[in-house]
Amino acid sequence: MEVLSSPSTTKARASRANGRKSDKVGDEEVSMSLLGESERQAAAEGLEPEPEHHDEEKRLKAPMxxxxxxxxxxxxxxxxxxxxxxxxxxxxxxxxxxxxxxxxxxxxxxxxxxxxxxxxxxxxxxxxxxxxxxxxxxxxxxxxxxxxxxxxxxxxxxxxxxxxxxxxxxxxxxxxxxxxxxxxxxxxxxxxxxxxxxxxxxxxxxxxxxxxxxxxxxxxxxxxxxxxxxxxxxxxxxxxxxxxxxxxxxxxxxxxxxxxxxxxxxxxxxxxxxxxxVAADDPDLNLKKVYEIMWNICKLKHVQSICIIHLVAKIGFQANDAVTSLKLVEKGLSKEDLALAVLIDFPAQIIGGWYAASWSRGSRPLRPWLWAFWVRLGFAAGAMALVYLFPSIKPVPSSYFWGIVAFTVLGSFSSTVQFVGVSAFHTQISDPLIGGTYMTVGDIAG
Structure with a gap:
């Protein structure tokens, strides 16, 4: 038979519980008072939980x-x-x-x-x-x-x-x-x-x-x-x-x-x-269900927002990526010189990919993408001056050629940092169970 407590009984129980709690706190305070100043400080510090970000920093600094x-x-x-x-x-x-x-x-x-x-x-x-x-x-x-x-x-x-x-x-x-x-x-x-x-x-x-x-x-x-x-x-x-x-x-x-x-x-x-x-507790996702999930992902406001951001963000340097090399060849740069610039550029992409991954670890993977965006935009503006100042003398002076190499390498480096940064963001928000679909949505958006 269930017995209901009266208000007075409940108050009495609460009073006894508070009394026991007060006694416990009092005992702890007495114990602390028996310690020296440095010992009390050390004991108090030991009671404080270690910040979560400290654990994250240790994990990120650990070697692969x-x-x-x-x-x-x-x-x-x-x-x-x-x-x-x-x-x-x-x-x-x-x-x-x-x-x-x-x-x-x-x-x-x-x-x-x-x-x-x-x-x-x-x-x-x-x-x-x-x-x-x-x-x-x-x-x-x-x-x-x-x-x-x-x-x-x-x-x-x-x-x-x-x-x-x-x-x-x-x-x-x-x-x-x-x-x-x-x-x-x-x-x-x-x-x-x-x-x-x-x-x-x-x-x-x-x-x-x-x-x-x-x-x-x-x-x-x-x-x-x-x-x-x-x-x-x-x-x-x-x-x-x-x-x-x-x-x-x-x-x-x-x-x-x-x-x-x-x-x-x-x-x-x-x-x-x-x-x-495949884990036994993984949900059984049939083909229809995965298509429904994909459609729901595409309807998310945040996904639509990042798609719009990527679409607009590329406007600033799209012409530089597609047209600059063609205009340089049109003005007289030899295809062999352009091929040499591309050859030098290849190691820069590999190095950029590695460093960008280390920069993108942690809770803010898009920060390198933002930094590289402004750098890439600056090189796109500089490329216009590079084409405008193309020398009339032949062959092309070595100083101008190395300027082309510098613009090519640094522009490509910033592009690689952007790609790796946004891809790192996609890996953090993707569900591994349908990771192919999640990552493909991210690739299309980026």
Whole structure:
């Protein structure tokens, strides 16, 4: 039988409880009074909780663990595999075709790059459909890389003949490279999602560094390095004593090498890397549910705000990124000098990616993005003066050339800092369960 306490009984109990509490406090005060001044101060300091930010600072200053280093190496390798076809489709192939195709035909070929921009539409499929035996992310990475390798091996025997003809079949080339970019974009979704669980929480900002290093290296190899070694003039100038019309590296040989490299990386990933099993308490997210979550993410006011910010923020330096190099070549800068500036710029991007990740650790990952924004805007304004002051004398003075190099390197460095900073922010707010979709939304927004 439940007994209800009367108000007087309740007050009495409260009074006794307060009395016991007062006695306890009094005993503590008496104990403290028996200590010396320095002892009381030390005891009082020991009762104060350690600030939370102190623990965070210690975690951020701790060196990267061997597990995180291995995860970084794996992510860089996977992003490198992705960068190879991207560099071909976005850079080398249009360059090789531009003398044989009209602008409208080159516009048709540019459709091959679209899957990378539209990958948000099938990212929920990558997050929700997988084999628990193989792993949530390996279920997509392994087959995508195997198909990429197979397609590259097939292309190594056929693509050169399609390009060398007087009138290349632009529709066939577009279909081939659209398929290749689609496979690379799908692999990117899975790798982005896996990065959220491969790295520890305090080192998540280095996921964007791995992407910067791997993707830029792959792009650099497939564009700048490949075009250099595919040029007979380059080989005759730097490597041959007897001139020849045959390049050091053909497109077929390059594709064949990376086709087998894809096989090797995929086989090693399948055998040696075990993915963490799906937790038993993870919610069962079907395809429809993930699409609903994606739609709800896109409707969030904060997500819409950051999309608008990124859209507006790029206006200030978009012309500099797209037009400055073209205007310099138009005014008389040789393509070899411009290529040298790009070659010097590549290490700066790698170094910038690493430092930006360390700056983006902690609770304010967007702070480096804000700093780099103003720096990048300043270099965009300076680039206008650089084009305006282009010297009329030939050859271009070395002082002016090194000015171009400085603007290229520092502008690219600030761009890399922005990319890594905003990507680090995306890793902090993304749900690893549907990390591919979250990170893809962030990539599209940024």
């Amino acid at each position: 663990s061997s597990k995180d280093k291995a995860a970084m190496a794996l992510l860089i390798t996977l992003y490198l595999i992705q960068g190879i076809p991207i560099g071909l489709a976005f850079g080398s192939i249009p360059f090789l075709l531009k003398s044989k195709l009209s602008y409208s035909q080159l516009g048709v070929f540019s459709l091959a790059t679209y899957p990378y921009s539209l990958k948000l539409f099938w990212s929920p499929i990558v997050d929700s459909v997988f084999s628990p035996t193989i792993g949530r992310r390996k279920s997509w990475i392994v087959p995508m890389q195997f198909i990429i390798g197979s397609l590259m091996l097939w292309m190594s025997s056929h693509v050169q003949s399609l390009i060398d003809v007087p009138e290349p079949d632009v529709n066939q080339l577009t279909t081939i490279f659209t398929s290749l970019v689609f496979l690379a974009a799908t692999q990117d979704i899975a790798v982005d999602g896996w990065a959220l669980t491969l790295l520890s929480k305090e080192n998540l900002s280095y996921a964007s560094t791995a992407q910067t290093i791997g993707l830029n290296t792959g792009y650099f190899l497939s564009f700048t390095v490949f075009l250099a070694f595919n040029s007979a003039d380059f080989a005759n100038k730097y490597f041959r004593s007897v001139p020849s019309e045959i390049p050091l590296l053909s497109l077929g040989a390059y594709l064949q090498f990376w086709g087998f490299a894809c096989y090797a990386v995929t086989l090693g990933l399948l055998i040696f890397k075990k993915e963490d099993p």
